[in-house]
Amino acid sequence: MQRFAIALLFILVSGCAAQAPWEKVDLDQQAEAYTNLGMGYLNQGQINRGLINFKKALKARPSYSEALHGTALALQQQGEFDLSERYFKKALQTKGNETDVRNNYAAFLFKQSRYDEARKQLEIASKDIYYADRRLVFTNLGYVSIKLEQTDKALGYFQQALVLDSTFIPPHRALLELFSKQQAWQQAEQHWLALRDAQINDETTLKQALIVVQHTGNQKEARYINSLLNSTN
Structure with a gap:
């Protein structure tokens, strides 16, 4: 059986802004335009x-949250972890x-293996009932719970993510x-069927699914999975 592969899902807000008369507009618009360019x-x-x-955005508005956030993400990608965390906290x-x-x-x-701290941040985020992508927050809570060896909680969080979006692939x-x-095995098979319907055919998933359907006795599905595995070899 393959070892569980876990990686929290990031949100990288993209945007674009045309080279326009930014210098002639108010500082809020300048900060937004430069931040959109930076994210792009x-x-x-x-x-x-x-x-x-x-x-440039922070020069216009030193406390502009989105620019602070973008700076944190950029510094993280550069491996400047102490500085990155400082900007996350400022944001x-x-x-x-x-x-x-x-x-x-x-x-x-999470990447720093600070799982309990990650959990606390995600629990706060999960309470934002108007957040457009709450499914992502609950999915990430599931991943953190796995690392904390809280399997029952992980199951609940992944299922909650699917309540919000039944087609979301990571919780399946x-x-x-x-x-x-x-x-x-029966519960596992239901999630394989959802992945199959979404045309998820990577080798790792197929091998896991084959184990599942062999245990449920679904011979038709086993033949289908084997045909997919043979086509990838």
Whole structure:
């Protein structure tokens, strides 16, 4: 059986702004425009150019949350972890996309193996009932719970993510693995069927699914999975 692969899901807000008369508009618009450019550069892997634009945004508005957040993400990608955390904390102290910041700060903490701290940030984020991507927060809480060896909580969080979006792939993958480990084959099979319907055909998933359907006695599904595995070899 494959070892559980865990990686928290980041949110990287992208944006673009045309080269316009920024210098002639108010400082809030300048900060927003430069931040959008910076996030766009981060999406393209151009970290230094991103940082330059975040610096310009912060020159216009020193407490602009989105620019502080972008700076934290850029510094994290550069391996400047102490500085990155400082900017995450600054971003959380200002008004802005606080739940986005908390999710990404939790992912930062997760990568530092600071799982309980990540959990606390995600629990706060999960209470934002108006957050557009709460499924992501609950999925990340599931991953953190696995690291904390809290399997029952992980199951609950992944299931909550699917209540919010039944088509979201990461919790289906996680539940396929978790239920397999518990030998809850019928439950595991339901998550394989959801992955199959979404045309998830990577080798790791297929091998896990084959174990599951062999235990449920679903010979038709076993033949289907074997045909997919043979086609990938």
